[in-house]
Amino acid sequence: MAGFAGRLARCWYSGFLRSPLQVPALGLHVGGPAMQTSQKDFNNAVSQLKLLKEDPGNEVKLKLYALYKQATEGPCNVPKPGMLDFINKTKWDAWNALGSLSKEAARQNYVDLVSKLSASSESPSPEAPAADRKQPESDSLVVTSGDGITTIRLNRPTKKNALTTQVTPSARESILLVLSRLFHSKTMYHDIIAALQAASKDESPITVLTGSGDYFCSGNDLTNFTSLPAGGPEEMARSSAVLLRDFVNCFIDFPKPLVAVVNGPAVGISVTILGLFDVVYATDRATFHTPFSHLGQSPEGCSSYTFPKIMGSSKAAEMLLFGKKLTAQEACAQGLVTEVFPDSTFQKEVWARLKAYSKLPPNAMRISKQIIRDREKEKLHAVNAEESNVLRERWLSDECMNAIASFLSRKSKL
Numbered sequence: 001m002a003g004f005a006g007r008l009a010r011c012w013y014s015g016f017l018r019s020p021l022q023v024p025a026l027g028l029h030v031g032g033p034a035m036q037t038s039q040k041d042f043n044n045a046v047s048q049l050k051l052l053k054e055d056p057g058n059e060v061k062l063k064l065y066a067l068y069k070q071a072t073e074g075p076c077n078v079p080k081p082g083m084l085d086f087i088n089k090t091k092w093d094a095w096n097a098l099g100s101l102s103k104e105a106a107r108q109n110y111v112d113l114v115s116k117l118s119a120s121s122e123s124p125s126p127e128a129p130a131a132d133r134k135q136p137e138s139d140s141l142v143v144t145s146g147d148g149i150t151t152i153r154l155n156r157p158t159k160k161n162a163l164t165t166q167v168t169p170s171a172r173e174s175i176l177l178v179l180s181r182l183f184h185s186k187t188m189y190h191d192i193i194a195a196l197q198a199a200s201k202d203e204s205p206i207t208v209l210t211g212s213g214d215y216f217c218s219g220n221d222l223t224n225f226t227s228l229p230a231g232g233p234e235e236m237a238r239s240s241a242v243l244l245r246d247f248v249n250c251f252i253d254f255p256k257p258l259v260a261v262v263n264g265p266a267v268g269i270s271v272t273i274l275g276l277f278d279v280v281y282a283t284d285r286a287t288f289h290t291p292f293s294h295l296g297q298s299p300e301g302c303s304s305y306t307f308p309k310i311m312g313s314s315k316a317a318e319m320l321l322f323g324k325k326l327t328a329q330e331a332c333a334q335g336l337v338t339e340v341f342p343d344s345t346f347q348k349e350v351w352a353r354l355k356a357y358s359k360l361p362p363n364a365m366r367i368s369k370q371i372i373r374d375r376e377k378e379k380l381h382a383v384n385a386e387e388s389n390v391l392r393e394r395w396l397s398d399e400c401m402n403a404i405a406s407f408l409s410r411k412s413k414l
């Protein structure tokens with residue numbers, strides 16, 4: 001265990017250095033094509049940023065701020081704000097972290113980041129349900145209700161919608177609220193739990209989970225494992241197992257039709273929970289990947305039970321033991337996906353269909369779901385508890401730690 005804790009601490013304190021040509025905290029290039037960005041490109045990017053349709057989130061805004069300062073004023077040369085000046089100190093830290101990055105390289109990184117954001121900031125599809133009600137949210141989760149559908153949208157497109165356990169305050173929240181959320185450890189997982197609990201009681205007959213940008217979700221955010229609590233790795237594994245169990249329980253118990261609109265590739269827990277959905281619509285661009293062995297981990301989301309039941313034990317084993325990535329068509333043939341749509345018409349067709357379904361009598365749909373699912377619930381809760389316990393041990397294993405360290409040091413990607 002000492003080896004594990006030591007390795008984790010070393011990774012954490014070294015900031016998961018990626019390559020000598022990158023500024024570790026922000027993953028920015030300091031050499032290469034930087035000289036090619038003109039002042040005009042930079043000015044264009046500044047204007048382009050104002051046209052973004054989606055708020056990119058605090059983390060990205062901080063990156064943009066730091067790059068802008070570096071590009072326009074050079075290395076940070078102002079005194080560090082006091083400890084209690086929380087916001088200005090955070091901004092100063094981000095700028096200061098850029099060190100001696102040249103103005104030209106900062107301009108290039110700024111332009112690259114804005115163009116990446118513009119590409120992934122999809123305008124909402126005209127076919128998506130009208131949002132007549134928007135619930136309180138963090139930036140990384142957007143919940144809207146309209147046309148009889150409550151839509152829970154994972155909204156960290158620049159991180160492929162990875163599910164983070166870091167506190168993700170809304171840009172609109174006050175500093176006091178940020179501090180209170182830090183205290184209560186509210187995370188994207190908690191936000192999804194809260195959104196599902198609210199949706200289970202709201203008036204929309206149908207609830208949808210989907211993602212922003214090109215991915216549905218890249219699974220658990222692997223950097224979650226780098227924020228060690230005071231109790232060390234054991235406490236981290238224990239609290240993560242509790243959070244995982246609570247998270248999956250919400251899907252098991254969800255009382256209304258629950259539909260996944262899989263808008264792109266899905267990884268890890270975002271694939272396994274699909275076995276708990278009533279209907280799964282996927283774009284033909286989607287893939288389904290559960291690389292648990294690669295990560296030294298084990299199945300969750302009740303997939304050790306639902307996958308063999310859905311696709312047979314040997315197909316399930318190929319996914320869950322060997323991490324075979326399925327195309328959307330394969331996932332459909334194996335029963336994990338209900339129907340696959342061409343990417344070009346995906347949003348239009350799926351939302352039109354869901355809007356029509358949402359007009360069906362809501363109580364009849366609820367009761368039918370109850371009859372279909374209820375006899376399985378006890379079993380699913382037991383499976384969820386067991387999977388969470390097994391994972392708690394796995395997260396403390398060398399196999400798991402090495403795999404995560406390898407991803408974070410950019411040696412491996414799926």
Ligand SMILES: CCCCCC/C=C/C(=O)SCCNC(=O)CCNC(=O)[C@H](O)C(C)(C)COP(=O)(O)OP(=O)(O)OC[C@H]1O[C@@H](n2cnc3c(N)ncnc32)[C@H](O)[C@@H]1OP(=O)(O)O
Pocket residue numbers: 026027158159160162163165189218219220221222223240241243244267268269270291292295297300407412413414
């Ligand atoms: C309470 C805890 C419950 C835990 C439950 C157990 C859950 C288990 C799982 O979900 S296992 C699956 C974990 N996921 C992964 O292993 C995926 C890791 N990501 C990748 O391999 C790749 O990022 C990719 C294949 C998803 C996409 O590759 P690519 O198209 O080349 O994009 P980038 O890699 O450049 O990604 C952009 C940006 O996003 C960051 N990112 C993406 N996914 C994750 C992730 N899962 N965790 C952390 N970060 C992720 C990636 O690092 C890039 O960040 P950067 O721009 O470099 O800062």
